[in-house]
Amino acid sequence: MATETKTAPIALTEKALAEVKNIMQEKNVPAEYGLRIGVQGGGCSGMSYLLGFDKAKDSDEIYSLEGLKLIMDKKHAMYVLGMEVDFQDGLNARGFVFNNPQAKSTCGCGSSFSA
8 A cells, every 4th residue: 555654755846846737737637646756777877767647556655745746666765865856948958857966977868867
């Protein structure tokens, strides 16, 4: 059974939070879904970030972040502890940016890291 915990191990900036809520409205994401954040093998540095909408599974932790349901596999917490997710909407780059203090090295694309 998924467990609900109070303090999320990561933070979303105001811009990122607003963008996630906009996407949820625009794409009609079902209410039982939340924002899944985690990691997966791959990418040029060995691991890449996972960000998408999903239902909670038994192995997940669920956090409430300013009205947003944040879902994370318990095993992923050690890789993203203290991470901040931001959203950039500039001329050169548009998208989510991951600022992870746990990353020992990152690659140029910003979505891959090694721990």
